[in-house]
Amino acid sequence: MDGQAGRQAGGASGRAARVAGRPRPRRLPVSAPWVRPWPRVAPGVVPSRWENANTQHGVDVMTDTLTVGVLGTGIMGAGMARNLARAGHTVRAWNRTRDKAEPLAADDVHIADTPAEAVQGADVVLTMLYDGHAALDVMRQAAPALGPGTAWVQSTTAGIESTGELAAFAREHDLLFYDAPVLGTRQPAESGQLLILAAGPSEGRDVVTPVFDAVGARTVWTGEDGAAGSATRLKLVANSWVIAATNAAGEVLALAKALGVDPQNFFDAIAGGPLDMGYLRAKTALVLNDQLSPAQFAVATAAKDTRLIVEAGRQNGVRLDVAAASAERLERAAAQGHGDEDMAAAYFASFEATPSS
Numbered sequence: 001m002d003g004q005a006g007r008q009a010g011g012a013s014g015r016a017a018r019v020a021g022r023p024r025p026r027r028l029p030v031s032a033p034w035v036r037p038w039p040r041v042a043p044g045v046v047p048s049r050w051e052n053a054n055t056q057h058g059v060d061v062m063t064d065t066l067t068v069g070v071l072g073t074g075i076m077g078a079g080m081a082r083n084l085a086r087a088g089h090t091v092r093a094w095n096r097t098r099d100k101a102e103p104l105a106a107d108d109v110h111i112a113d114t115p116a117e118a119v120q121g122a123d124v125v126l127t128m129l130y131d132g133h134a135a136l137d138v139m140r141q142a143a144p145a146l147g148p149g150t151a152w153v154q155s156t157t158a159g160i161e162s163t164g165e166l167a168a169f170a171r172e173h174d175l176l177f178y179d180a181p182v183l184g185t186r187q188p189a190e191s192g193q194l195l196i197l198a199a200g201p202s203e204g205r206d207v208v209t210p211v212f213d214a215v216g217a218r219t220v221w222t223g224e225d226g227a228a229g230s231a232t233r234l235k236l237v238a239n240s241w242v243i244a245a246t247n248a249a250g251e252v253l254a255l256a257k258a259l260g261v262d263p264q265n266f267f268d269a270i271a272g273g274p275l276d277m278g279y280l281r282a283k284t285a286l287v288l289n290d291q292l293s294p295a296q297f298a299v300a301t302a303a304k305d306t307r308l309i310v311e312a313g314r315q316n317g318v319r320l321d322v323a324a325a326s327a328e329r330l331e332r333a334a335a336q337g338h339g340d341e342d343m344a345a346a347y348f349a350s351f352e353a354t355p356s357s
Contacts, residue, residue: 069119073101077128079189080215087214094118115142126153132162148174159308167227176204179226181235185296197231199223247326249283250347283344292341300339303330
């Protein structure tokens with residue numbers, strides 16, 4: 001074993017010892033509301049609420065509770081914090097704009113004044129911020145209160161390069177780093193039905209799994225090394241499809257309007273066939289019914305994510321023309337004043353002025 005490998009192995013074993021030596025979270029009674037039939041799952045998929053559980057009479061019962069510091073309570077973070085509290089965990093939340101976090105107090109979430117206050121004594125820190133730079137800045141503010149061996153669930157869509165920087169910060173502060181972006185928007189975040197894409201060391205998964213269970217319907221593990229960014233890479237691939245589909249939906253409506261075609265005739269033509277899909281109908285309905293606010297996923301955030309996709313392709317020798325055009329459309333819609341509306345508002349980028357109804 002060379003010196004570097006020895007240091008890595010020593011660091012991993014040290015962290016494992018610290019995790020093992022930390023006080024175990026308190027136990028809830030077996031009557032807790034997480035009892036359901038044991039599921040059948042595909043390899044590589046961790047179903048909700050199965051690890052760290054007791055099995056009795058063919059059912060699994062989640063029993064551990066944790067102290068979780070949530071940094072960022074925007075569209076996604078608020079729903080995640082609320083579901084963590086409803087699952088019985090102790091939750092301390094911080095948001096740059098405190099007013100946006102205050103409503104969580106009604107769900108027994110403690111609203112912290114600083115990132116350091118939010119993470120003090122936490123078993124798990126969860127970051128759901130705008131981008132990688134914001135996540136690193138906030139974690140630096142939290143650093144004085146971070147305990148060695150604390151698990152860091154990093155759910156911000158940060159991009160590949162920033163994920164490496166965040167993982168380096170975790171190493172410097174002896175944190176267990178989990179690259180854990182999610183698939184889903186406001187509604188699944190609020191209902192605890194997100195899909196978690198996760199990569200990180202097995203030694204701490206019994207600690208982070210109850211967090212994933214509380215906020216998501218299932219977890220897909222992509223690797224053992226969060227620093228490699230395998231979960232973030234999968235998130236970018238998935239987002240590339242979502243963003244392309246959203247922009248295509250907007251252009252369908254724009255072209256139909258320009259040509260005098262009733263959109264319902266288009267939906268009738270594709271109904272039940274391979275070209276029909278629920279996502280198309282959901283996004284076009286937001287435009288047609290003027291339901292773009294509150295956003296499920298905002299135009300400005302989608303534009304940021306799309307630029308991460310384009311840059312990831314460029315750095316790996318792939319030209320992504322549709323993604324590049326999608327980024328321009330989203331940025332144009334934001335410049336028109338639709339930045340805080342649902343990403344379906346990219347529809348307006350097809351027009352020089354607001355289209356008449």
